[in-house]
Amino acid sequence: MSCNTCDYKLKEATVIKTEKLCRDIISLRIKIDKGSLKFIPGQFIMLSIFGYGEVPVGITTTPDIKDYFEVAVRSVGTVTRAINRLKEKDKVGIRGPYGNGYDIKEMHGKDVVVVAGGLGMAPLRSLIEYAGNHKKVFKSFQILYGAKNPDEVLYDHELFACDNFARTILTVDEKKGYWGGETGLITKHINKLRITPDMRVIMCGPPIMYKFIIPEIEKFGIPDEHIQILLERRMKCGVGKCQHCTFGDKYVCIDGPVFKYSDIKDNLEAI
Numbered sequence: 274m275s276c277n278t279c280d281y282k283l284k285e286a287t288v289i290k291t292e293k294l295c296r297d298i299i300s301l302r303i304k305i306d307k308g309s310l311k312f313i314p315g316q317f318i319m320l321s322i323f324g325y326g327e328v329p330v331g332i333t334t335t336p337d338i339k340d341y342f343e344v345a346v347r348s349v350g351t352v353t354r355a356i357n358r359l360k361e362k363d364k365v366g367i368r369g370p371y372g373n374g375y376d377i378k379e380m381h382g383k384d385v386v387v388v389a390g391g392l393g394m395a396p397l398r399s400l401i402e403y404a405g406n407h408k409k410v411f412k413s414f415q416i417l418y419g420a421k422n423p424d425e426v427l428y429d430h431e432l433f434a435c436d437n438f439a440r441t442i443l444t445v446d447e448k449k450g451y452w453g454g455e456t457g458l459i460t461k462h463i464n465k466l467r468i469t470p471d472m473r474v475i476m477c478g479p480p481i482m483y484k485f486i487i488p489e490i491e492k493f494g495i496p497d498e499h500i501q502i503l504l505e506r507r508m509k510c511g512v513g514k515c516q517h518c519t520f521g522d523k524y525v526c527i528d529g530p531v532f533k534y535s536d537i538k539d540n541l542e543a544i
Contacts, residue, residue, distance in 0.1 A: 277525070281512070283321065283524070284308070289341060289361050289541025294427050297348045298358045298392065300333070304341045305367065312336055314399035315503060315531045319511045320344060321366030325355040329508040329526070331396030332370065335403045345395035345427065371511045373531045375400055375501060377397045380473045386415040386466055390459060390478025392436055394418055394427045396503055396530075397477050405438050414439040415466055419459030419482075422447040426454075470494040477503040479513045480544045487534065497535035504530050504543070 286436040290302035310318070312332055321327040330344040348357040359365070377400075385404070389397045394491050404414045404436065416435065420426045433453070435441050442462050443454035455462055459482065474490055481503060490500065508526045518525035520542035523532075537543040 281368065282312075284432060286365050286367045288365060290359055291359060291361060292330060295425050296311050297357070298345055298427070299359075300343055300345050300396075301346070301356070301359060301365075302343050303365065303367070309339050310342050310367065310370065312370035314377065314403050315374035315396060316370040316372050317396070317505075317508075317511070317530060318344070318367050318371070320346070320356065321368070321380055322352055322355045322359070323364065323366065324361070326352045326441075327366070327368070328356070329371075329505070329511050331399075331505065331530075332396040332504075333395050335399055335406060337403065337406050342518050345392070347392055348494065354498075355405060361450045369511060372416045372526055372529055373529055375475060376541070377403070381410055382412055384413045384415075384467070384469050384472040385411050386468070386474050388474060388476045388478070388482075389416070390482040391420055391425065392427070393477035393479070393482075393503070394420075396505070397475065398428055398431075400475060401435070401439070402430075405424045405435065408438045413467070416441040417459060417462060417466060418442070418443075419444045419446070419462075419478075419524055421445065422449055424449075424456075442466070460485050468493045468495070469471035473497065474500045475503075476500065477505070483544045498533050500534035502532050502534055502537070502544075 285306045286303050289304050292300040294300050317329050317331045319327045320330050332342050333345050334343040346356045348354045389399050416439050432441050448456045504525050509515045511525045511526050513527040521540040
């Protein structure tokens with residue numbers, strides 16, 4: 274889905290639920306006041322807080338839900354701190370959706386593995402929820418997710434309940450308190466996945482994760498064009514005007530945020 278004139282219009286919306294996912298990340302359930310939001314898993318919106326500004330945020334729910342959608346926002350600056358203070362019934366502004374989504378049609382009938390690191394689980398949740406609602410679309414579905422410690426694992430109660438359609442491996446770098454998942458860096462657990470050469474790999478996480486995960490994945494003979502990466506950094510306007518998210522000849526906001534690795538592997542600024 275590409276930008277069009279409708280995408281530029283600010284839509285008024287209402288926060289209908291808030292939930293603290295961890296210390297500095299909040300989940301917002303939002304309802305468009307007039308109409309609904311049509312999107313593809315992997316796309317993002319611009320979320321406005323009146324009097325503060327706007328920020329790009331990924332959509333974390335499946336498009337199968339028509340009445341509302343959810344986003345997850347980390348408190349790192351003035352606007353995002355204001356977002357983290359939002360309460361139910363507060364008003365916000367929405368622009369979008371923008372960018373590319375995951376190429377789900379290309380995954381039909383294939384083995385799929387989702388690899389997430391830290392906050393990267395948030396935009397991947399949309400695809401995971403979609404997979405749970407459309408089990409017959411994929412040949413198999415696996416999830417590998419790594420976080421720093423148990424307190425920073427997002428949606429853990431949902432992921433532990435994905436057994437009816439997905440094989441899930443959750444790991445933390447630092448174990449503390451009760452933890453029912455694995456421990457150790459995410460790369461330590463790649464060999465526990467059931468990997469086939471024709472598998473589709475969908476990833477989102479910090480750039481350092483890509484640098485270590487991709488070489489390990491490629492050892493299994495998976496072509497670069499079968500690896501999709503979601504980049505979320507440096508976006509500001511969402512429509513390719515501010516130049517903040519450029520890397521080489523590409524824009525994260527309009528060429529992405531989902532890219533085939535084969536299209537960006539030689540771009541030194543990409544990862």
